[in-house]
Amino acid sequence: MGPLEEELDLTNAHLSSLETVPLAENLTSLDLTANRLRDLEPRLLALTGLRKLSLRQNVLTTAAALEQSAFAPVLQELVLHDNHLSQANHGAPNLATMTSLTRLELSYNQIKSLSPLSVCRALSLRELFVSNNKISSLEGCRHFTQLTLLELGANRLAALDGIASFPDLRELWLGSNRIAGNPSLSCLMRLERLSIQSNRLCSMGGLCLAATMRELYLSHNNIQSIEGLDNLVQLRVLDLSNNALHSLDGIVHLQLLEDLWLNDNQLKDLHSVVQVLVKLKAHLSCVYLAGNPAADDDVSYRQLLPQLLPCLQQLDSDAVPGR
Template sequence: MAQPAPDGPLTELDLTNSHLPSLEEVDLPQSLTSLDLTANRLRSLEPCLLALRGLRRLSLRQNLASDVAEVEALSCAPALESLDLRDNQLKALPCLAAFTALRYLEVSYNEVRSLAPLSALGGSQLTELYAACNKITAIESLGALSQLQVLELGGNRVRVLEGLASLALLQELWLGRNRIAEINDGLAALHSLKRLSLQSNRLTSMAGLQHCTALEELYLSHNGIEQLEGLESLANLKILDVSNNRILRLEGLDSLQLTDLWANDNQIESLDEVEAALRSQRGSMSCVYLRGNPCAAGTDYRLRMKFALPRLEQLDDSPVA
């Protein structure tokens, strides 16, 4: 939908779901600062688009673009703050050296294999980078992205947790559905990190999390973790998801004040031990998932959990009355 400024030229244009195979018959005035071309059939960034100089926000999500050279040729590069290329046919990242104002970059659901072109960003102000569901094998070339706050690399082929040392301001790191086998010191510099997802990897240990003292949400489901560890220093943690692992007992929670614990589908045997482990959470915990463990099989399970956690609102799939 076109949105002209009051008594002025057109600055925003939304052409979402317009089924456009081309822009030949579309009027794109030079006054545009925001252009949304989501869900069309564009294969090329045509001259009328390349010529726009004042764009600050451009979305080409869900199109058929494949030529990175066309992205690099955008005349708006020095002004562009937000670029959305999600769900196209890109096999590589464009060189973004000219995009000096860029703060938001979305390139998920393409066929990108390397983050190396990001090194051309230099002293970039980029704060959000989304590159999920590509074919990326390594976390690399992020050294200059010191302002980055959100990094999404889920659904790739990353094996080693590395290349993050310069991201001291990072607050969210999403690495689910990769091939990471250990944490080690890969997160040691991330003292501002609040949300971390390593779901569906190949972890057998939680060792290495102790450096992330600002963590509020931790997602580790669908791994091979056998015990809870390294939680003592995570005093800000509120949500812990360790479901679908091989955990035998709940432990190491005494220093935490969790609101949500997802520990379903593990191998936790004793409900007595669960009650003891959660005693420190009586004043905070409102949501617990333990189904799929032997400890949740007894007929008194639900009643005992309600008594153990007086603030409980959700137990497994059912609200607590």
């Protein structure tokens, strides 16, 4: 059979059952996104060659049956995003038999603990998505030491105990948690993208970020000064909006910076702000400054910055005319 017969996309087909759906024995990819499936039916579980399975946006309350599926040892990508897991035991499915997984999506469920994953032997797992659950600890996933992406946004994390278990992380997403203090990430020497937006940080100095960083998102905290960026010379995106900054000391060496979000802080002196931005003009294409006292004279800074920043294409929410 050809590739079209090996891949079946039933997205938004309004299915509450697979009873009338032909399932070829040699299916390698099955997308059941946005249906009404409540159960994992025997015909699905009997498939032997599935490498990719998406059950996103259904109404599953448990995924335990997947552990006994015929395709469990060969499945590489599993998407259970936006279901109702696990209303009974509030834990992630253990997926013990899925030894080949490289990507697992469990976001937007009711999961309180990742502990059941501790028996999952998918040691080649690279990407794990568990945002918008009720997780308070990394316990249960620390053995996934080859992770390159970890998405834990919108959970109940107050600390990052165990983060050193993931030395290969390139992306770490922690927005909308309860992280306070100065969590050190010095162990993540390959990290390129980090989000700790909407947490409880008062300082950024203790993060100890690697020189590999490309994007850093720290908006909606209570950060009062810019610090700890001395070695981040590869940084392209810096989001410090909705904090308590009074100055831009600490960023003039970020010569590759393209996007700089500073809106809704306490920056008062437009002249001082402009002096810093001009030193970053080589690549700076997007600047957000609205919501600061320095931007109260709307006409002044909107006329001034495009003249001084030759690469500027966006100022606040508006495109720069003629660019």
